[in-house]
Ligand SMILES: Nc1nc2c(c(=O)[nH]1)N[C@H]1C(S)=C(S)[C@@H](COP(=O)(O)OP(=O)(O)OC[C@H]3O[C@@H](n4cnc5c(N)ncnc54)[C@H](O)[C@@H]3O)O[C@H]1N2
């Protein structure tokens with residue numbers, strides 16, 4: 001990874017776009033290597049794939065029937081059928097009969113190689129299905145039901161360009177042309193650590209002063225949904241040595257680390273305290289609400305990128321969406337890095353702080369009249385119930401303080417593949 005290039009502690013808020021640009025300039029795509037096809041599902045190709053063979057790789061029959069010479073059966077009708085001797089049978093996977101002599105027919109199955117000299121296939125339905133000889137009651141056109149060599153793919157064709165994200169149909173085609181492996185960028189291993197002495201694991205008793213650790217699940221699930229391999233490390237208490245130890249233990253298996261909590265101004269903000277010693281870590285305010293307090297840098301011998309996200313659940317999630325998701329996609333070589341925006345009509349007016357991009361949780365719905373979006377819940381960054389109801393973020397620009405109902409806004413659809 002490159003050295004992060006951030007301004008020294010600056011008085012104002014760093015604009016969202018500047019912060020993201022600096023993050024992406026620090027992150028490098030992971031080295032590519034050949035992977036078996038089934039491991040490559042959802043990964044970006046790191047090579048151009050050229051067809052090593054043609055498909056079909058030989059002329060073959062599209063029907064179960066008889067291979068014939070078209071001229072021999074040109075006059076065949078229901079009332080005046082043509083009768084030909086059947087000189088053999090070819091199944092799929094058999095090339096026992098290499099050539100057909102005029103005046104005869106060969107039984108042939110779907111997918112079987114068409115013998116040289118045959119110019120059409122007569123389907124069973126046009127015949128009496130004879131074994132020693134066959135009665136043909138309809139004339140095929142030249143080439144009928146023959147799938148010619150190279151009809152689909154020609155050897156040397158460009159099949160898939162570098163950067164293509166491989167889906168089931170791509171993998172099917174790669175296998176069909178004989179590729180067992182493809183060079184792809186692997187899934188980054190993302191370690192998620194949540195900090196806070198008030199946190200408890202779901203399924204354990206809750207004290208009157210404790211809360212369940214929702215964030216490590218939220219962030220690890222978001223990392224997995226983004227294509228990463230997510231390791232959810234349990235809770236680390238607000239103690240500097242505990243955090244430092246947990247981090248150094250985890251670095252061996254991490255391509256990227258995400259922490260939650262401990263980055264604002266509190267007396268127990270251990271993440272900031274522990275990592276501030278690192279020359280490459282930047283902590284500061286970003287012009288976004290929720291998600292103002294942020295930290296990013298690289299740590300350890302391998303310069304592993306670390307994102308320290310704010311602890312409020314909605315802030316953590318919005319920060320992940322805005323900064324970590326693009327970093328994971330860059331590591332995977334998946335373009336675009338940033339989730340695209342689309343337009344929707346606002347059903348209710350909303351207000352927004354001046355000088356910060358506001359990420360409002362929204363619920364969109366599309367019908368023939370267009371896409372409409374309603375803000376969900378309030379501004380509070382603790383409102384995880386509302387976050388779970390939302391299916392998009394409404395992005396309000398930093399210089400906009402109010403938007404009236406009926407106006408068009410930019411939304412990011414959270415559950416859509418891109
Ligand atoms: N004096 C100031 N106080 C705060 C400021 C500020 O500028 N000056 N910024 C506020 C903003 S904005 C945010 S966001 C939070 C960020 O705080 P931290 O990152 O230090 O997070 P914590 O204090 O540890 O926790 C905040 C909040 O979130 C809850 N939390 C934490 N971790 C989890 C988790 N894993 N699962 C569920 N909930 C979690 C935690 O209990 C707190 O309620 O700081 C503001 N304060």
Ligand code: MOO
Nearest residue numbers: 290291292315381
């Ligand atoms: O910016 Mo904090 O992230 O509002 O809640």
